Amino acid sequence: MANRAPRRTDGLSKEVIVQAAAAILDGGGEAALTFRALTARLATGYGAIYHHVANKSDLLAAATDAVIGGVLGDAVVEAEPREALRTVSLGLFDAIDAHPWVGAQLYREPWRPALLEIYERIGGLLVALDVPGRALFDAAGALVNYVLGVAGQNAANARLAAADGDREAFLGAVAARWASLDPDEYPFVHQAANQLREHDDREQFLAGVDLFLAGIATLR
Amino acid sequence: MANRAPRRTDGLSKEVIVQAAAAILDGGGEAALTFRALTARLATGYGAIYHHVANKSDLLAAATDAVIGGVLGDAVVEAEPREALRTVSLGLFDAIDAHPWVGAQLYREPWRPALLEIYERIGGLLVALDVPGRALFDAAGALVNYVLGVAGQNAANARLAAADGDREAFLGAVAARWASLDPDEYPFVHQAANQLREHDDREQFLAGVDLFLAGIATLR
DNA sequence: CCTCCGATTGGATCGTCGTTCCAATCAGGA
DNA sequence: TCCTGATTGGAACGACGATCCAATCGGAGG
Numbered sequence: 001m002a003n004r005a006p007r008r009t010d011g012l013s014k015e016v017i018v019q020a021a022a023a024i025l026d027g028g029g030e031a032a033l034t035f036r037a038l039t040a041r042l043a044t045g046y047g048a049i050y051h052h053v054a055n056k057s058d059l060l061a062a063a064t065d066a067v068i069g070g071v072l073g074d075a076v077v078e079a080e081p082r083e084a085l086r087t088v089s090l091g092l093f094d095a096i097d098a099h100p101w102v103g104a105q106l107y108r109e110p111w112r113p114a115l116l117e118i119y120e121r122i123g124g125l126l127v128a129l130d131v132p133g134r135a136l137f138d139a140a141g142a143l144v145n146y147v148l149g150v151a152g153q154n155a156a157n158a159r160l161a162a163a164d165g166d167r168e169a170f171l172g173a174v175a176a177r178w179a180s181l182d183p184d185e186y187p188f189v190h191q192a193a194n195q196l197r198e199h200d201d202r203e204q205f206l207a208g209v210d211l212f213l214a215g216i217a218t219l220r
Numbered sequence: 221m222a223n224r225a226p227r228r229t230d231g232l233s234k235e236v237i238v239q240a241a242a243a244i245l246d247g248g249g250e251a252a253l254t255f256r257a258l259t260a261r262l263a264t265g266y267g268a269i270y271h272h273v274a275n276k277s278d279l280l281a282a283a284t285d286a287v288i289g290g291v292l293g294d295a296v297v298e299a300e301p302r303e304a305l306r307t308v309s310l311g312l313f314d315a316i317d318a319h320p321w322v323g324a325q326l327y328r329e330p331w332r333p334a335l336l337e338i339y340e341r342i343g344g345l346l347v348a349l350d351v352p353g354r355a356l357f358d359a360a361g362a363l364v365n366y367v368l369g370v371a372g373q374n375a376a377n378a379r380l381a382a383a384d385g386d387r388e389a390f391l392g393a394v395a396a397r398w399a400s401l402d403p404d405e406y407p408f409v410h411q412a413a414n415q416l417r418e419h420d421d422r423e424q425f426l427a428g429v430d431l432f433l434a435g436i437a438t439l440r
Numbered sequence: 441c442c443t444c445c446g447a448t449t450g451g452a453t454c455g456t457c458g459t460t461c462c463a464a465t466c467a468g469g470a
Numbered sequence: 471t472c473c474t475g476a477t478t479g480g481a482a483c484g485a486c487g488a489t490c491c492a493a494t495c496g497g498a499g500g
Contacts (some may be wrong), residue, residue: 045450123408133227142428188343207364215435265479
């Protein structure tokens with residue numbers, strides 16, 4: 001007996017594995033990425049995967065680095081640092097919007113290379129903006145944390161919208177719940193329901209970046 | 221046969237369960253909260269817990285609501301809305317610092333009551349700040365997202381510091397890694413290593429809030 | 441061409457998790 | 471007193487990440 005499945009001929013590599021993992025994540029969200037799904041897609045076994053990858057965290061980090069590296073790698077050479085900051089931020093937003101699992105991962109393990117690249121990029125542009133030395137560190141931290149915060153929200157919303165049907169219906173449902181709150185107890189949220197329904201995520205994100213930049217400008 | 225353990229006499233309730241869950245989370249982090257640990261601590265079975273709680277997400281959300289409600293419940297009546305915003309923000313920061321699992325949870329399921337309270341509180345204070353209507357929604361979103369971003373970072377750092385020994389050593393290790401990066405490839409991160417080692421998390425968080433408030437002030 | 445050894449692969453297996461399910465038990469109204 | 475619905479305790483299930491090892495491959499040295 002002992003007829004095992006034929007051994008694969010094309011070499012397995014970390015890159016191939018990471019690419020497959022990213023595809024699974026894009027297709028079915030974080031919950032869909034299991035080693036069982038991965039072995040099925042790659043037509044291999046657990047051992048082969050663990051030979052190239054330390055564990056699931058390592059795999060997620062590598063996939064995240066690949067996505068973020070792709071975004072920041074497109075070196076946008078912009079004359080105006082202010083505009084470059086908006087471009088880079090929006091690039092990150094769009095990438096995380098397209099791959100919500102990246103947002104959750106950036107959030108979960110912030111010491112990995114991906115976040116380092118983000119800090120470097122944003123910090124460098126703040127230097128170009130002539131932010132004074134003392135405030136530079138704080139400003140970079142604030143801006144990165146803002147981006148991460150939005151990233152997480154996006155990921156959560158994507159998880160929910162995927163489970164709940166389309167985005168439109170989901171947003172409407174949340175807005176309806178907000179609107180139905182007691183205006184005396186929740187005056188702000190109650191009246192914000194309309195804007196929640198109509199708002200554009202990208203525009204609101206950029207508005208937040210602009211708010212930051214306006215605050216930074218007062219430091220000069 | 222069939223000698224089962226004696227049945228508990230004092231009634232189990234959702235509140236008791238949530239309190240026990242919070243204690244486990246505080247003591248051992250998110251990984252420590254399992255239904256098995258919970259049954260052991262409460263001296264009961266799975267069924268009893270599931271009778272009061274829908275599932276683990278529900279349990280985490282309830283524990284989070286309890287903590288956030290406690291923070292925001294201390295109604296800080298401050299004359300100056302600007303100062304009140306700083307107080308509330310810092311209160312949230314400290315709460316998430318003390319209970320890192322709250323940060324991760326706020327991030328993961330943002331439609332639950334806890335975040336609603338935060339929006340209401342911050343939005344209300346922005347209204348008191350005379351932020352013009354159109355910008356109000358964007359400003360509140362930006363500030364809340366910033367707080368959530370910091371919350372997540374804090375939670376991640378706490379997870380790491382707990383695994384890595386004390387916070388001091390962990391921060392030093394990260395700073396050393398930053399400092400050892402090639403200054404040509406990572407100029408900003410390389411030179412920021414010193415400030416990373418010496419910085420105070422609370423102060424940096426407040427500096428970010430102030431940056432926001434400065435930006436908002438330009439809208440008036 | 442053969443031999444052999446380290447690198448690589450496939451899959452059985454383990455322990456743990458969240459969750460389900462149901463018999464056992466209790467409290468209190470009929 | 472009896473009965474019924476609410477509550478409890480714990481066995482069992484399926485899925486997960488991870489480990490382990492026999493099987494296999496490919497190329498360096500003879």
